Amino acid sequence: MQFDSWQAFINMGGYGIYVWSSFAGTFLCLGLLALEASWRRSVLAREATKQAARAERILRARAAKKRAAKEEPN
Amino acid sequence: MWRWLHPYAKPEATFALTQKLIPWFAVPGLVLVIVSLVWGLAFAPPDYQQGESYRIIFVHVPSAMWAMGFYVGMAIAGVIALVWQIRTAELAILAIAPVGAMLTFISLFTGAIWGQPMWGTWWVWDARLTAQLILLFLYLGVMALYVAFEDERAGAKAASILAIVGVINIPIIHYSVYWWNTLHQKSTVTRAITRLEAPSIAPEMLWPLLVSILAMLLVCAALVLMRLNNEILRREIHRPWALQHLGIHFATADNKKEKGDADAV
Numbered sequence: 001m002q003f004d005s006w007q008a009f010i011n012m013g014g015y016g017i018y019v020w021s022s023f024a025g026t027f028l029c030l031g032l033l034a035l036e037a038s039w040r041r042s043v044l045a046r047e048a049t050k051q052a053a054r055a056e057r058i059l060r061a062r063a064a065k066k067r068a069a070k071e072e073p074n
Numbered sequence: 075m076w077r078w079l080h081p082y083a084k085p086e087a088t089f090a091l092t093q094k095l096i097p098w099f100a101v102p103g104l105v106l107v108i109v110s111l112v113w114g115l116a117f118a119p120p121d122y123q124q125g126e127s128y129r130i131i132f133v134h135v136p137s138a139m140w141a142m143g144f145y146v147g148m149a150i151a152g153v154i155a156l157v158w159q160i161r162t163a164e165l166a167i168l169a170i171a172p173v174g175a176m177l178t179f180i181s182l183f184t185g186a187i188w189g190q191p192m193w194g195t196w197w198v199w200d201a202r203l204t205a206q207l208i209l210l211f212l213y214l215g216v217m218a219l220y221v222a223f224e225d226e227r228a229g230a231k232a233a234s235i236l237a238i239v240g241v242i243n244i245p246i247i248h249y250s251v252y253w254w255n256t257l258h259q260k261s262t263v264t265r266a267i268t269r270l271e272a273p274s275i276a277p278e279m280l281w282p283l284l285v286s287i288l289a290m291l292l293v294c295a296a297l298v299l300m301r302l303n304n305e306i307l308r309r310e311i312h313r314p315w316a317l318q319h320l321g322i323h324f325a326t327a328d329n330k331k332e333k334g335d336a337d338a339v
Contacts, residue, residue, distance in 0.1 A: 001116055013126035018191050022184040026133040029176050030293060037300040044304065045320045048311050052322045
């Protein structure tokens with residue numbers, strides 16, 4: 001351990017602002033990429049669910065219409 | 075020899091592979107990030123000239139290194155996309171470019187923060203810094219070109235070509251500190267590993283640096299895999315396997331039956 005106290009660790013020999021801002025910036029950037037990737041995934045899942053439900057509704061409606069058309073002439 | 079690679083031209087196979095690989099990169103990557111943070115920030119000795127400020131090296135060097143490494147990876151994907159017309163390789167370009175651009179940005183950003191106290195300036199227009207800035211523009215160009223066409227595959231082709239041509243910048247970045255006079259110091263890691271010249275870094279600093287380089291690789295590889303995974307899913311979202319993976323129970327069977335009944339009449 002190179003530092004005697006938390007104070008010295010935060011201070012980084014007077015370069016604290018430089019050292020900590022570069023580390024914080026790095027983690028912010030990479031964290032944003034990770035967040036974006038998982039957000040994209042959830043959007044994709046939501047859209048797929050919506051589209052699947054829509055496709056299903058269309059098929060059902062079509063089938064119902066055919067059934068109705070079959071019954072009507074009688 | 076390359077036969078084993080062939081199944082991965084199929085998006086479904088690559089999707090299954092990336093899905094499986096993500097935790098194998100992410101978990102060791104995050105563990106090594108913590109190790110390199112503690113080691114680099116608290117246990118590595120201070121530099122005799124730069125004091126504690128040199129600790130920026132533990133984010134600066136890994137990001138700069140993999141900014142170049144991922145660019146080469148992206149260009150290889152570009153070659154595969156152009157020569158063999160494999161869609162998954164096109165998607166790989168789209169997966170790598172933003173991660174590489176972010177790495178390049180990090181290297182420039184941390185470099186500026188390091189330059190201010192050590193050189194007395196945030197930025198100079200010298201060879202190393204300018205070449206790295208061009209790398210950022212190449213990444214942004216690849217991303218922009220990819221989406222600039224009505225037809226996505228045409229965009230992928232154009233982006234592949236730019237990615238391949240841009241590789242010329244990689245040796246320029248690497249050798250810029252030898253070819254031109256620059257404020258930037260010469261490569262620390264290459265000298266320490268190849269031993270062609272006397273290493274300029276003490277082992278107490280080199281080891282945490284190597285750990286941070288490995289950590290950065292694993293974390294960014296996990297990010298690329300996550301993005302590639304998403305891109306494949308986006309492209310294949312209508313396929314039954316994709317829906318099944320998302321846990322969407324599309325009642326296709328019922329519908330077919332119903333539809334079949336209706337059609338039969």
